Amino acid sequence: MLNPAILVLLMVSIIISTMLLVAATFAFRILRHWDIQSGSELQLRLERRTYLVSTLLIWAFLFEFLSLLLFIYNAESLSGQFVGAMCATGVLNLNPWGWPTLFLKIAMFFVSAIWLVLNYLDNRGYDYPLIRFKYALLLLALPLVVAETIVQWLHFTEMEPNLITSCCGTLFSADAQGISAEVSGITPAKSIVTLAISAILVIAAGVWVALRGRSGWLLSIMGAAAFVIALLAIISSISLYIYEHPHHHCPFCILKQGHGYVGYFLYIPLFLATALSLSAGFVSPWRKIVSLSQTVAEMLPVISWLALFFFIQFYLTAAWSVWVSRLTMMEVWW
């Protein structure tokens, strides 16, 4: 497939993996030789090189963010070229590699966000207290990125234009088999009530963490739970209100122009909020390190408030799309 967007996605993921491989060899040296007390030439060289490597990684991760967006947008626009595909679901279903690519990209999104926050925090401490932890985390991220590159390559090269793929209507339907069907089968009332409870919990946790300036893990756990519940709620009920159709559960069709691109306004805040609340849990434990305690005390509230801001934006968008929808299910669901 010589589609420009596919070429770009392949190029970006290959470049990012190369950058991470370069950074990983450096990470090994850091883990083995880093000693801030030492004034040896090796240590000086390492210190200088961290600037290069961390800049490389910042760019790599930023482009990783963008490539997630591009990937989804591209899957959406490719759907016209395959028989049976009506939205991104069909394109992801084309071969067994579509969904793993998406999930790996999402995982990389969260890992990158956490890494970037840690990197920022580390640079604020005069003695680089987190450098080993940071680069160890990078070594964990490396397999993810490499796997993503390979899986994405397979996904794009094994696309068969003549294969009839299944559209979202068959995958996300309460009568079908599998996880997507189970999720679609959740009753809307249950999912919306759960969503509301999770919203209250995550906001309470966020406010608590922001005001107390500690226990970021609380926000992380609540944020992760809220993320999962929010995705389930989108599939099982919010999407129904957006499509104004009581049986269409697709989480991708809401990204289409026909629905005012409302999906992007739901997903982008949700993902940002989740990434921020996850990183809150990674920031707060370093409060006890002398060179970081001041920074952590300043940063944790900012992260928490930002996470809350995006969560609330997501909840408001969701509530708004239910509110303006002409679908009324008053007697049936409630």
Place this chain on the structure above:
Amino acid sequence: MITILRKQRYFIDYTLGTMMRHKGKSLGLLSVYTMIIFMLASVMLFSHAMRSEAVALLADSPEIIVQRIQAGRSVMVPAEYLQRIGKLRGVTEKRGRLWGYYYDPAVKANYTVMVSEQDNLSINDIVIGAGIARTRGLSVGDYLTLRSHEGKAFSFRVVRLLESESELISSDLLLISSVGYRRLFGIDESYYTDLVLSVRNPREIQKIAEKLTRLLPDSRPILRAEILRTYESLFSWRQGVMLILLLGSVLAFVIFAWDKASGLSAEERKEIGILKAVGWETGEVMRMKFWEGVIISLMAFLIGYLAAYLHVFYTSAGLFEPVLKGWSVLYPSFQLTPSVDGLQLATLFFFTVLPYTLATIVPVWRASITDPDLVMR
């Protein structure tokens, strides 16, 4: 938060100042960068506009076209096939079409001849496209003489010219009455060129095509959705090929950018040395250079894209015209409908800004770790 933003503003302010001081270098880089983006964007905008034009045209075409295949070649369809199809559930309308090509030796060009039902043309009337009118110097009321299959000359009166909005397809089009068509080409009443079927419900199309192949084993149904899909992948494939060809120039640009960024003049080195001597950290020098990259990239992207937009939609891709003009004598002059696609913007951004950024990271880092005493000596 506010302090961070303010700090960035000072960085930008300082960077702009530096760039203004080294005008020649910045302008050189900017113009090459802009050129690259202009070229890539022109190709993308042009092929995207062509694709959307094709999609818009096909929107009104019938859902199914039935051709008859004999010995692997498409031949005229007997009119009785319409009866043999009979009543198929879901088909709202079915009819035979008559069309073909006529080679005019006078202008060495092919006309597309088509029978028009709507125009109520009499046997001697024709309607012609703007391309034919231009090359043959015809206007309404003039006569166009065509040689029939037997070698006899037929004179047709031009009753109307087709609007120039649709010139991309109608430039070489010649509309004629069905009697005139049959006389001209010697095709009798019992044949059509192909059959077209309209289907209301898109989900039934596949099934109806299946039934057609069973009813008429020697026929080939062509679905509109198939044509659309083919166009879609054809155009994006072409774009991809163009991009791969242009990748060479992107690479050249990357090397150029790398070279520019690493070949710091003595003055610039001194500047960085002074900055570090007055207390800037390595990270801050890099941030300053980062802003330089952002400013250059954004400016080049904006100017290049805008220029490409004007080039494609206001001059009808004037720079590509010589290549396209080779196609035919009756070359249509047309204005593409402006359309900008978000996916294309993103693709272009990745194709240009990502390589540039990567090319400058290492040189910038090298420059910013220099020790102040080394350069100021």
